[in-house]
Amino acid sequence: MDGGGPGAPPPRLRLASFNVNSVRQRAAHVRRFLERQRPDLLFLQETRCRAEEFPRLEFEALGYRVHAVGQPGGRNGVALLGRIPFEVVAEALPGEPEDGQARYLEVETEGGLRAGGVYLPNGNSGGAEGFAYKLRWMDRLIDLAEARLDAFLPFALLGDFNVCPTGEDLAPGALPPTDALVSPEVRARFRALLHLGLTDALRALHPHDRLYTYWDYGPAFEENRGLRIDHILLSPDLAERLSGCGVDIAPRVEPQPSDHAPVWCTLR
DNA sequence: ATGGCTTACCAAGTAAGA
Numbered sequence: 001m002d003g004g005g006p007g008a009p010p011p012r013l014r015l016a017s018f019n020v021n022s023v024r025q026r027a028a029h030v031r032r033f034l035e036r037q038r039p040d041l042l043f044l045q046e047t048r049c050r051a052e053e054f055p056r057l058e059f060e061a062l063g064y065r066v067h068a069v070g071q072p073g074g075r076n077g078v079a080l081l082g083r084i085p086f087e088v089v090a091e092a093l094p095g096e097p098e099d100g101q102a103r104y105l106e107v108e109t110e111g112g113l114r115a116g117g118v119y120l121p122n123g124n125s126g127g128a129e130g131f132a133y134k135l136r137w138m139d140r141l142i143d144l145a146e147a148r149l150d151a152f153l154p155f156a157l158l159g160d161f162n163v164c165p166t167g168e169d170l171a172p173g174a175l176p177p178t179d180a181l182v183s184p185e186v187r188a189r190f191r192a193l194l195h196l197g198l199t200d201a202l203r204a205l206h207p208h209d210r211l212y213t214y215w216d217y218g219p220a221f222e223e224n225r226g227l228r229i230d231h232i233l234l235s236p237d238l239a240e241r242l243s244g245c246g247v248d249i250a251p252r253v254e255p256q257p258s259d260h261a262p263v264w265c266t267l268r
Numbered sequence: 269a270t271g272g273c274t275t276a277c278c279a280a281g282t283a284a285g286a
Contacts, residue, residue, distance in 0.1 A: 021285080022275060046285080048276070074276035075284075125284055162286070174286095176269045181286060214286070217273040227286070259274080259285080 011111060013084075013267045014039045017158035017230055018251070019119070019214075019260035023047040023079065026258050027055045029251045030081075033262055034062050037248065040084050041109070042262075043117030045160045047077030054079060071102040078105045078117045078159070085110040095140035103137070113238075114148055118159030123180030131180055134162070138189035145196055148235070155235040157198070160260065162229050163190045165200065169228035171212070174220075181229060199239035201232040201265045206245070213247050214260045221252060230263045241267040 016039040020026040023044060034042065047054065047068060054068035059081050068079040069091045080086065086107040093104040106116040118141065123134030141157075148155040164170040164182050175182055194200060202211060212226025220226065234242060245265040252261040 025275075046275095122284080122286060124286065173269095178269085179286075216271090216286075218271090229286080256274095 015041050015158060016262050016264035017043045018262035019045040019160040021046050021258040024049055027058060029254055033251055041115055042081040043158045044079040045119035047079050048074050069102045069105050076102045076119060078102055078119050080105055080107055080117055093140050114153045114155045116157045118157055120162045122162050135185055142192050145193055149197055154237050156238055157233040161231050164227050164229055165190050171225040174225050197236055198233040201234050201242055201245045211247055213263055217259055230260055232263055232265050238267055243268040
């Protein structure tokens, strides 16, 4: 039923992504999410610890393999928790050898799936150079996605893209029009990813819903003044298999939450 | 249009997040 021999259908997969805003502060939220949803792959962003500081044991106890990519200083950080075997293909986005920021992790799973976890620069800090870094990072991501699609790999990108793709993807007035999350150059680069042939999974299944994945700390959540900045992008063959996709707000309702909520999808 | 939160730095006040 679930994989196996020649001609067998590929197994059903659940993929998810969660910006945790410190995995050491949010380990219990992640554990409850894993227990409830049992994703096959969960990409984390803003883990904010070195790899050796990652609280791997409590996830391994739930049957997950853990691979963390961190950096000194308590910034950034990405990781993968996987219930299926995987091999790490990349621990950084190619194209800028001096880039020491822990923002990308790519794996190949047992079933031949290529999946990349993304923590795209915010672009509002660091002045002009901070914004230029965001644009360069997106150009590098476009180059990488093009190469993966040219190779006809079943390919998925999941993570915090720090982009509201359209005006439908943020509450009215939630951001000033000059913000780096809604800038025309940033949105153009996000569209360039889609034009390569990637599908925005959440919008594919919920084209007109008011869906957010981030709400500022404070009254923003109860007022539903949010942003849709966490995304799952699927190559054409994976998009054909897309059977469900959503935002899980349960971890955002729990005490001491991350400011983001997880996004997930199911592939038949 | 921001920091009114939150976090990591590490012990007081920054910097970053979005």
